[in-house]
Amino acid sequence: MNNISLLPTEEGFFGEFGGQILPDGLKEEFSKITETFLKLKDDADFNKELNDLLKYYTGRPSPIYFAKNLSKKYGAEIYLKREDLNHTGAHKINHSLGEALLAKKMGKTKIIAETGAGQHGVATATAAALLGLKCDIYMGEKDIQKEKPNVTKMRLLGANIISVKQDAMSLKEAVDQAFAAYQQEYETALYAIGSIVGPHPFPMIVEHFQTVIGREAHQQFKELTGTMPDYVTACVGGGSNAIGIFNGFLNEETVKLFGVEPLGKSEKIGENAASINFGKKGSIHGFKCLLLQNEDGTPAQTYSVASGLDYPGVGPKHCYLNSCGRVKYSTINDIDAISAFYELSKTEGIIPALESSHAVAFAIKLAKENPNSKILVNLSGRGDKDIDFITENFPQ
Numbered sequence: 001m002n003n004i005s006l007l008p009t010e011e012g013f014f015g016e017f018g019g020q021i022l023p024d025g026l027k028e029e030f031s032k033i034t035e036t037f038l039k040l041k042d043d044a045d046f047n048k049e050l051n052d053l054l055k056y057y058t059g060r061p062s063p064i065y066f067a068k069n070l071s072k073k074y075g076a077e078i079y080l081k082r083e084d085l086n087h088t089g090a091h092k093i094n095h096s097l098g099e100a101l102l103a104k105k106m107g108k109t110k111i112i113a114e115t116g117a118g119q120h121g122v123a124t125a126t127a128a129a130l131l132g133l134k135c136d137i138y139m140g141e142k143d144i145q146k147e148k149p150n151v152t153k154m155r156l157l158g159a160n161i162i163s164v165k166q167d168a169m170s171l172k173e174a175v176d177q178a179f180a181a182y183q184q185e186y187e188t189a190l191y192a193i194g195s196i197v198g199p200h201p202f203p204m205i206v207e208h209f210q211t212v213i214g215r216e217a218h219q220q221f222k223e224l225t226g227t228m229p230d231y232v233t234a235c236v237g238g239g240s241n242a243i244g245i246f247n248g249f250l251n252e253e254t255v256k257l258f259g260v261e262p263l264g265k266s267e268k269i270g271e272n273a274a275s276i277n278f279g280k281k282g283s284i285h286g287f288k289c290l291l292l293q294n295e296d297g298t299p300a301q302t303y304s305v306a307s308g309l310d311y312p313g314v315g316p317k318h319c320y321l322n323s324c325g326r327v328k329y330s331t332i333n334d335i336d337a338i339s340a341f342y343e344l345s346k347t348e349g350i351i352p353a354l355e356s357s358h359a360v361a362f363a364i365k366l367a368k369e370n371p372n373s374k375i376l377v378n379l380s381g382r383g384d385k386d387i388d389f390i391t392e393n394f395p396q
């Protein structure tokens, strides 16, 4: 399993997943985006500008923290990659800064994005404020009600929030609307997608900017422990934080990688958002992936207590890593994620995002089953946005 490529084929495929399904009018623009990105990713000035922002603005490298109390309680060594400590509170800022810089270099004046939990929205609004770009964020009305602190932040940062009231009023509908708006505005705007999803080259671009997590983590873990972790785990919505950390360890054969999908209320279609575990081959938002779908192939309704994981599709790279067996994809339900949310808060003084709580819950499960092992968790974000919702609806 050595040397799994970071890049898709020229047509944007990872195995049979990915690709680029676009309306004719956008094909030329997407070729321009691909060409500009491929040039910039190896450009010394671009990388200096981005790396300076990551260091002095975001606060990278994010540390790896040995969670001593949690480890003692569950009998394995649990380490946290602290993406929650980034400016804006999650890993999303890693790719948002990259996307906003790319937009500037392409001469665009506006960024369009969707958001579920609000973390990608806040990160995009932040990058837009910093770089002097206009910013439109599409967000499902259900998520607007649930993630109020992030909505307030986006408004403070100068973003225009467009409430999406179609169907489930959640992340999928927000992407639908954002794409529709982008089709009208692509000459002056760039669509800054929030995960490794969408038509090629979007997954490749977001993956590139998130790989900083794995690069740092590989070196930091070695320095801290003198060895490699036995397990690396991360939650998977579209899959950007997970691919970011996995890329650092894909070619370390002894390291077992686990993506954690949201099981929500049950295994029934409509009651979870575990696309790899329960989806079938299909397409959504311009790419092929494992998709939670209705009998006629349309995307199914999904559900998770974590808005940022509530999406029927998943990044093509994860579908590929699943098919070749390099990464295993497990699930955690709402109840266990909420319990991990409280547990990390009370044992370590760290309030995790509900999305990240899925990975923490899985690490606890791994620890119980594998005493004395070393487990590295990507703590993708902090839980400030979730505290009102959780304490009001699931008090402990």
Ligand SMILES: Cc1ncc(COP(=O)(O)O)c(C=O)c1O
Pocket: 090, 091, 116, 117, 118, 119, 120, 194, 195, 196, 235, 236, 237, 238, 239, 240, 241, 242, 307, 308, 309, 353, 355, 356, 380, 381, 382
């Ligand atoms: C903190 C946090 N973690 C994880 C995710 C899921 O996204 P991804 O799978 O792209 O990392 C989100 C999405 O909003 C998030 O806010």
